[in-house]
Amino acid sequence: MLKIMVKIIVGTLILLLLACLALQMDDELDEDQISFMKLSETPAQSDAYFYLLGLAVDKNKDPISEGKKLYEGIKLIENHNQRANYLDQKPIQLMLDKSIFPEDELLCSVGQSECMTVIDNNLDRIPQLLSKNTLFIKRYQTFLHLDDYHTLTQPSVDEPFPPYEYLSMATRIINLQQIWQASQGKQAQAINALYQSHEQLRKLLTKQDMLIGKLIVLNLLSENIDAINLLAMTHNLTLSTPLLLLTKQDRSLVNSFSRDARGGYQLYSKLDRAENIFSSNLSSPHIPSWVTRILYKPNMTTNQSNKWYLYFAMLSELPANEFVQEVQLSDRIPAIKTHWIRNSIGTVLSQVSVPNYQEYIADFWDMDSKIQLFNAALNNNEISDIIDTTKSIYADQKNIAPYLSEDKKQLCFDSPIHSEPKYNCLKIKL
Known part of the structure; x- marks a missing residue:
């Protein structure tokens, strides 16, 4: 009897051991997962990424060289898992030259009504602000001409984002620059410059390889369209150049x-x-x-x-x-x-x-709605004509025509995803 009990115990232990060994085994990664992750493999070099990191460093320093130094510090932290030290030191912020990085109430989003009020009340301050930020804008233009942009940090829940605030401030300075130029009687030059800025932002949108980067540049594209439209309304200009809808590559979040x-x-x-x-x-x-x-x-x-x-x-x-x-x-x-x-x-x-990524994806389609409204307004001075002749990009929508907002200052399309208007409206009255 004792021998039988011993055999049962030993057999049970062996079975438990085999079960534990079997439960140590993991599956292989799915082939589609491997292929998908390879699409965004981090390259070793990107002068555009280095330049963005160093865009606001001291005026006597080279943005690419200083950006590389910042990146080496980030890599060291990634390799040694020194997350707390990185968050305490904030090396990117420590490198900034406050005399170069712009900060001013005039650098607001022109699509917001209070922003244009602030700008209109402070037109005389614009030249000084532009003069102060000459180097910053020059560097931003250099950055835009670099074609090798890739985010070089390793993806993680706490990876440091590139300093996207530089892009926001630079775009708003350019918008401000053209608002000033138009106020000085150079409306055609101002409109042309904003169209050029639009093309640069489209290229920048395509290059972004982080979701937050894509969404930030998409928002700047919206501000640019607002700036073009507001200048035209303010100075009673007739625009003749339509904007292209976003391409598949512009929208892609692959x-x-x-x-x-x-x-x-x-x-x-x-x-x-x-x-x-x-x-x-x-x-x-x-x-x-x-x-x-x-x-x-x-x-x-x-x-x-x-x-x-x-x-x-x-x-x-x-x-x-x-x-x-x-x-x-x-x-x-x-x-x-x-x-x-x-x-x-x-x-x-x-x-x-x-997160509900569907809403982020819908932002890009809503931008097409805004562009469609902008283009419709080029050829129609009558709001009723725009409403009658312009159709939603969503052919299956119950309401495929644009409509006036409650304050009668915007034309909007319905969005099948967003309950509140985001990029699917265009201001038609100041």
Whole structure:
């Protein structure tokens, strides 16, 4: 009897050991995930990225050289995981020359009514502001002519963003510069300069490989269109040059979501066999790595979590009506498979809610609505004519015609995604 009991115990232990060994095994990464993440592999060099980092350094220093120094500091932090030190030191901010980086109430968004009031009340201050920021604008123009822009940092939840505020301030200075020029009787030159700025922003939009970068430049494009339209209304100018709708490449978020997928994979890989996976407190009790491996598999987690990025990347390149149809078919959203035995922790991580990227993608289509309204206004002075002859890019919309806003100062299109107008309106009265 004793021998039988011993055999049962030994057999049970062997089975448990085999089960533990089997539960150490992870799946292979899906081929489509591997291919997708490769789309945004970080290059070793980008003079445009270095230049953006160093755009506002001391006037006697070279932006590319100083940008490289900043990047080397960021790389050191990435390699040694010194996140706290990076956040404390804020090396990019420490390098800024406040006499170069512009700060002024006049540098507001011209699409906002209070902004134009501030500008109109302070026209006499514009020349001094422009003179003060000559070097900043010169550097910005140099940056725009560099064609190799890539974000060089490694994607992660806490990676430092490039200083996009430089782009915002530079665009607003240019808008301000042309508002001043038009006020001095040079309306044609001012309008032409804003059209040129529009083309530069379109190129910059295409180059962006981070979601936040794409959205920031898209917003600057909206401000540029507002500036052109406001100048024309202020000076009773007739515009003759239509704007092109966004291209598939302008709208595409494939590289952005590919970077996010890589960031997710790197995070999940770092958690592999982590003994403190349940807590960020280093003094908390540690779990043996083999136990963690039973509960968590990085590849299985990646294969499920990153399905979302593949899906949203696909959505960003669909035509307008196909995009809306896809969004309305909620059953097409990727289902996350659960693996409560082999990957219980990873299953929880995979089910963490993600941002509503559909709304971000819709921003680009709403911009097309704004451009369409701008172009319609070129040939029609009568609002009723614009409403009668202009149709929504969303052919399946219930209301495909534009309409006047409640204050009668804007023409707007309905958006099937956004409940509140964002880029799908154009101001027609001051």
